[in-house]
Amino acid sequence: VRAGIVVTGTEVLTGRVTDRNGPWLAEELRRRGVDVGQVVVVGDRPDDLAAALRYLAGSCELVITSGGLGPTADDLTAEVVAGVQGRALRRDPDLEKRITAIVDRLMARLSVARDPEATAAGVRKQALVPGAATVLEPTGTAPGLVVTDAAGQNPPVVVLPGPPRELRSMWPAALEAPAVRSVLAAAGEIRQRTLRLWGLPEAELAALLRRVDDELTGLEITTCLRDGELEIVSRYAPAAEPAHERLLAAVRAEYGDQLFSDDGREVDELVAAALADRGWNVAVVESLTGGAMSARLTRALDDGTSVVRGAVVGREARQETSSAAATSMAQAARDELEAEVGIGVTAVDPADAPATTVHVAVVTPGTERRRTLTYDAPPALLRARVPTVAMHLLREALSS
């Protein structure tokens, strides 16, 4: 069973907003045995949206749209979907009342001036529903829709709002709509496993995969190199489970030292779990990364079992730039902030050197690890990459 996704919004098309709905929906569908092969991003133009819907209808049993359900004139998804599915739009007075109640509550909480006519016009627009559609109750202000084709040719279209929180809370209701249930009933199982390696070139992995290719029949394997991490994702039907086991065994035999995750967990999750296990907290001193190291650790430790006790971010740290200095900084932060783990990141200011030399140090009770790296890349890129290096140093320290 295949599904296609249409993400709407000129702000997504032009990159002002990063789409998070397409991938989220693709994974939700995969878990239910539905394969998503394509995501089409279109701007707020009715013709492009209609063309995308017709294109995906040709190869899919289900189409999902996100966005274009707001109160403004450029929000036109409901109207275009109705057109493609051969359904007329009609006012739903009860729905209009429910949306009005939601908007009233929302406005009461905001301290801004409000134009009642503008609000009412927006609500009227949001309460227009294609004939025979299943209405999905608003989780923000916009209702979602499941719209079947009047001619019975096109697959059903699930129309969801753009804001990720709204879309995600509405999703369970979409799955319960009769038209969606009947598509899902035909779906089999698609397994997906992710292996993660650290410190291995992509070409080496490619060579291994070529060597064992005969044993991997039934696996759809993709590899991806990102900030020094190599990711192997394999998708397969349950019958190919033995082939996946052979892949895992081959990777482990050849690159066991580089394989840091065989269950999809990312380095941030592994670090968070290992810190929580020991009840350890972290202190950070960083220069080049300007808060990015601390922000990333804070995100990783979001459940609050272990915490970033504190961080000092400063250009001063750049004055002393050696791996010994990074270690002293990590040590000092740890002592000062009464944390078990200290992380230090220093760098030679790129203005003073052709390439940037970065020193990373991780100190835990009983261990000290440091690494020096030289990058020929702009600071903006390093601020993403260097925290990944530090995360792996920390992971290694915690697993030793």
Place this chain on the structure above:
Amino acid sequence: VRAGIVVTGTEVLTGRVTDRNGPWLAEELRRRGVDVGQVVVVGDRPDDLAAALRYLAGSCELVITSGGLGPTADDLTAEVVAGVQGRALRRDPDLEKRITAIVDRLMARLSVARDPEATAAGVRKQALVPGAATVLEPTGTAPGLVVTDAAGQNPPVVVLPGPPRELRSMWPAALEAPAVRSVLAAAGEIRQRTLRLWGLPEAELAALLRRVDDELTGLEITTCLRDGELEIVSRYAPAAEPAHERLLAAVRAEYGDQLFSDDGREVDELVAAALADRGWNVAVVESLTGGAMSARLTRALDDGTSVVRGAVVGREARQETSSAAATSMAQAARDELEAEVGIGVTAVDPADAPATTVHVAVVTPGTERRRTLTYDAPPALLRARVPTVAMHLLREALSS
């Protein structure tokens, strides 16, 4: 003149990597008068890629792909494009030598073990070129291609590598390829202007746009609400410049206080420019945001004229949570780190309260601004939103 973009890679389709090429290419093309209405994201499957190329060929004069040029088996863009354009792949021995030289240099710089056969196989693959294609010299290891249709039916396809840095450095060469030049020669001018407002509900703006709709003929307007900022983008042919002037005048008359940018510049750029003008530096104390405030300012001040002199990130800051405490923290950071501007962000730990109350303070020589906000949202979301509030407080302080 219309162009379509195909972004390839299962890692993009599944959200493990965020595409930055589609929007970048769309804007580059817009600046040359070429309109991009759709971006199709496909996984590493030849059939989906071929279908996407054929779909876009139906409505575009130019198609651009990104990704799928690496050394591994799932990198299949060159082969699929050759098939769709009716061209046979052939080895280009000179290109193979040039790629080998690049890979040799790259490997010499890395300290990892290397399998010469694996490397050679990868290079051989990357040096396969469709007949009659223009080769774009590698800026990483992969060459790009401009492939015309043997039958003269499909538009030319520009094949670019996936890594954004490689794609961007290759782009000027792509623009010089004869097939691309002749498409661009037919393009007119597409203007685009962006207005940004702070603190205005989207429905209010929608009402204004409806009221002046008659005066805006020729403008394609999209609005987008993001972290409390409202963005109005209008696209138009040069003949509609007066209509854009009317839009700007209407927004300024009605919402002059909320309009903070009429030339597309973002709040981060405005703050960076205002700080650089005065030669002021910044110090930060933050709790809830865990380094995100400091990281964002560091990014914004990337040119180094003004700097984040330092930041203190700590959970301790959460103990004292009032807007007066945020102001004292900002003041103390400023004094301690010898900066002109101090920023303080404190919050009541969401574990202790139903909603999160956040206090933001900005202190500059002679001014003090503070704001208290209550959010019913998870900490992960606040870490993105709160720095935007602080940036606007800082912008207001700097423009007063």
